[in-house]
Amino acid sequence: MAVTALPDPQGIAPCQPDQPLTLVVADGGAGDLVGQAARHGMCLAMPGEQRGGGFLSAGEAVETQIIRGLSSPGVGFVELSSRGLADLGAESLQVARQGGLVLSLTTRAAFSHNTLGLMMNALRERLPPSKQDCLDLVEICLGEAISNAVMHGNLEVPGFLRVDVKGFARFRQVMQERLQDAVLAERRIEITARFPATENSLVIAVSDQGKGFDLESHLGKMVDAEAKSGRGLALIAQLCAGLHGEDEGRRLVMTFS
Amino acid sequence: MQFRVKDEGASVHVSLEGQLNFAANEDFQGLLSQLGDKKNKKIVLDMGGLSHIDSVGLGLLYIAREDMAEAGSTIVLANPRDNVLRMLQLTEAHKTFEIQR
Numbered sequence: 001m002a003v004t005a006l007p008d009p010q011g012i013a014p015c016q017p018d019q020p021l022t023l024v025v026a027d028g029g030a031g032d033l034v035g036q037a038a039r040h041g042m043c044l045a046m047p048g049e050q051r052g053g054g055f056l057s058a059g060e061a062v063e064t065q066i067i068r069g070l071s072s073p074g075v076g077f078v079e080l081s082s083r084g085l086a087d088l089g090a091e092s093l094q095v096a097r098q099g100g101l102v103l104s105l106t107t108r109a110a111f112s113h114n115t116l117g118l119m120m121n122a123l124r125e126r127l128p129p130s131k132q133d134c135l136d137l138v139e140i141c142l143g144e145a146i147s148n149a150v151m152h153g154n155l156e157v158p159g160f161l162r163v164d165v166k167g168f169a170r171f172r173q174v175m176q177e178r179l180q181d182a183v184l185a186e187r188r189i190e191i192t193a194r195f196p197a198t199e200n201s202l203v204i205a206v207s208d209q210g211k212g213f214d215l216e217s218h219l220g221k222m223v224d225a226e227a228k229s230g231r232g233l234a235l236i237a238q239l240c241a242g243l244h245g246e247d248e249g250r251r252l253v254m255t256f257s
Numbered sequence: 258m259q260f261r262v263k264d265e266g267a268s269v270h271v272s273l274e275g276q277l278n279f280a281a282n283e284d285f286q287g288l289l290s291q292l293g294d295k296k297n298k299k300i301v302l303d304m305g306g307l308s309h310i311d312s313v314g315l316g317l318l319y320i321a322r323e324d325m326a327e328a329g330s331t332i333v334l335a336n337p338r339d340n341v342l343r344m345l346q347l348t349e350a351h352k353t354f355e356i357q358r
Binding site: 171 | 276279280282283308312313316319320339340343348
């Protein structure tokens with residue numbers, strides 16, 4: 001798949017056309033992984049075999065593997081679910097081709113690993129000291145965005161089942177049930193970070209594969225309903241420099257300056 | 258999240274470690290169960306080992322507060338790291354909870 005250089009509306013450095021991307025798979029990969037990778041415009045390589053261009057690591061969601069994938073010169077980690085690369089987001093791969101960072105995990109793995117901490121460590125490693133000031137805010141916003149994507153996005157835990165005294169037992173029960181659900185727990189959570197070359201901003205997006213939601217109307221309602229719902233979203237809106245939704249609310253795009 | 262409970266007579270010291278977030282529900286329920294028999298105590302939640310708290314984790318603190326109040330106990334939040342304290346302040350939780358640093 002050819003990626004063309006588009007004029008960027010958000011002041012992000014233009015991408016390099018046709019930048020190759022290699023998927024590095026430690027155990028060689030099973031089934032139709034070669035075909036799946038090819039459909040995403042990637043070739044496969046064993047560790048140490050990759051040549052030129054960016055490379056994404058893929059495999060089971062084991063912490064050491066995730067950390068290796070997110071470390072320079074890698075551009076991220078993609079968990080191989082029971083269906084391999086199925087449902088991997090095209091947008092995430094585009095970010096990887098442009099030198100950004102990608103973490104794509106099933107909901108089950110995103111829940112059981114310290115997803116936020118892994119991503120924050122990778123961001124601290126990548127950003128020059130002069131651009132690290134925003135990372136305190138990034139940590140709060142990214143934490144809330146992951147939480148929303150896992151609970152309300154992919155696991156479809158309804159917003160009214162808030163964590164409160166009355167609902168806590170029910171909330172726990174629903175979370176447990178949904179994490180056991182093969183379909184819901186295999187949906188992907190994808191986190192991407194773009195590091196614009198010239199602009200003093202960092203763009204972080206969190207995607208889920210749930211039913212989506214109307215971000216604009218939620219943002220409009222939050223002024224008087226802060227305590228009851230959307231507390232995480234209200235925090236994000238308060239702290240980041242820019243916020244918008246894409247893909248019918250399944251992707252939350254946050255800009256930090 | 259991991260926790261350790263130490264009964265010190267008039268007060269109970271609870272050290273929390275890791276992340277108090279959307280994935281901490283079951284561990285937090287374990288903590289509440291363990292604190293269930295503590296009546297009329299000062300429960301000190303030592304947050305020194307907490308690397309992160311999110312809005313779900315804050316909700317859990319409010320649950321604990323209400324739960325403990327029924328047993329005549331109060332909760333004090335101790336030693337939050339800068340980022341955790343910032344979160345408590347941003348959400349105005351510092352107006353509800355006593356915070357010791």
